[in-house]
Amino acid sequence: MRNSDLFHIPVMPQQALDLLRLPLGGVAVDGTLGLAGHAVLMAKALGDSGHLIGIDRDSASLVMAQERLASLSLRVDLLQGSFSTLDRILTSLKVGAVDGILLDLGISSFQLDDEGRGFAFRLDGPLDMRMDVSFQGVSAADLVNTLKEAQLEKIISDYGEERFARRIAAAIVMHRARTKITTTQKLADIILRALPHGYTRGRIHPATRTFQALRIAVNEELETLERGLEVCFKSLHSKGRLCVISFHSLEDRIVKNKFRFWGGEKTGTILTKKPWVADDEECKGNPRSRSAKMRAIEKSLPK
Numbered sequence: 001m002r003n004s005d006l007f008h009i010p011v012m013p014q015q016a017l018d019l020l021r022l023p024l025g026g027v028a029v030d031g032t033l034g035l036a037g038h039a040v041l042m043a044k045a046l047g048d049s050g051h052l053i054g055i056d057r058d059s060a061s062l063v064m065a066q067e068r069l070a071s072l073s074l075r076v077d078l079l080q081g082s083f084s085t086l087d088r089i090l091t092s093l094k095v096g097a098v099d100g101i102l103l104d105l106g107i108s109s110f111q112l113d114d115e116g117r118g119f120a121f122r123l124d125g126p127l128d129m130r131m132d133v134s135f136q137g138v139s140a141a142d143l144v145n146t147l148k149e150a151q152l153e154k155i156i157s158d159y160g161e162e163r164f165a166r167r168i169a170a171a172i173v174m175h176r177a178r179t180k181i182t183t184t185q186k187l188a189d190i191i192l193r194a195l196p197h198g199y200t201r202g203r204i205h206p207a208t209r210t211f212q213a214l215r216i217a218v219n220e221e222l223e224t225l226e227r228g229l230e231v232c233f234k235s236l237h238s239k240g241r242l243c244v245i246s247f248h249s250l251e252d253r254i255v256k257n258k259f260r261f262w263g264g265e266k267t268g269t270i271l272t273k274k275p276w277v278a279d280d281e282e283c284k285g286n287p288r289s290r291s292a293k294m295r296a297i298e299k300s301l302p303k
């Protein structure tokens with residue numbers, strides 16, 4: 001059996017626990033369960049009389065997480081779905097409100113390293129990128145082969161913050177007029193050829209930004225986050241806490257603005273004036289943590 005510890009290292013785990021401050025015997029939600037790296041720690045903080053609810057869009061991750069949580073004695077409910085539907089999930093579980101919610105956005109290394117999922121340009125596989133293969137219809141290949149050039153450019157520019165978005169979009173459209181683009185390697189190759197020579201020698205692989213942009217578009221990650229934050233905040237008890245780890249400036253901006261709004265109308269108290277970031281040691285051991293930003297808010301008592 002594979003040891004899931006090998007496939008994803010949780011980012012800033014102790015900081016997340018400090019900010020969530022889960023009560024013994026409380027109810028908490030890990031809205032992006034992944035391989036349960038954070039969830040195992042949350043479960044320990046809740047103790048045997050607690051209740052942990054784990055949600056993930058990805059059924060393969062849920063199977064791995066279940067294995068890791070199986071030996072714990074608290075009540076654990078794992079469900080496939082989106083944290084943006086937490087209200088409905090809680091109703092189905094007959095749970096009123098919860099003490100803490102964690103959202104650790106994006107994808108896990110487990111998903112990234114599976115060539116069959118098509119998230120990685122370093123591995124050859126179908127150009128898919130859907131987090132939820134069973135329910136979501138549109139794949140990255142669908143977007144790349146059907147969107148208008150201007151739409152592709154906008155996605156690559158906005159979500160990937162790629163300054164050569166226009167050249168990349170033009171190269172994709174030119175290529176697909178001859179043959180459909182169906183694999184990660186083909187797309188990575190087209191991107192590489194579209195870029196000016198010097199640009200390909202940077203610190204990150206030249207396809208990184210475009211792949212990230214397509215993943216965000218396929219999974220409608222920003223729209224889901226906007227909606228999800230509202231639903232999660234509403235699902236908290238007074239004094240309950242929401243902690244969000246983001247990896248993209250657009251995600252962090254959405255979280256910051258929502259938290260400021262709640263702070264301004266005094267329905268919440270912001271616990272992180274500036275986002276918390278991983279220290280040097282963690283960044284060395286887990287390069288993924290370099291771009292992580294953690295923010296948390298506590299729901300106020302009703303007036």
Ligand SMILES: C[S@@+](CC[C@H](N)C(=O)[O-])C[C@H]1O[C@@H](n2cnc3c(N)ncnc32)[C@H](O)[C@@H]1O
Pocket residue numbers: 008009010011031032033034035036037038039055056057058061081082083084104105106107108131224228
């Ligand atoms: C960064 S990983 C979480 C890793 C986890 N904290 C751990 O330590 O193992 C993000 C996970 O969230 C899931 N995910 C992304 N967006 C989601 C959404 N809107 N609702 C539920 N799960 C989501 C992904 O499928 C992925 O498994």
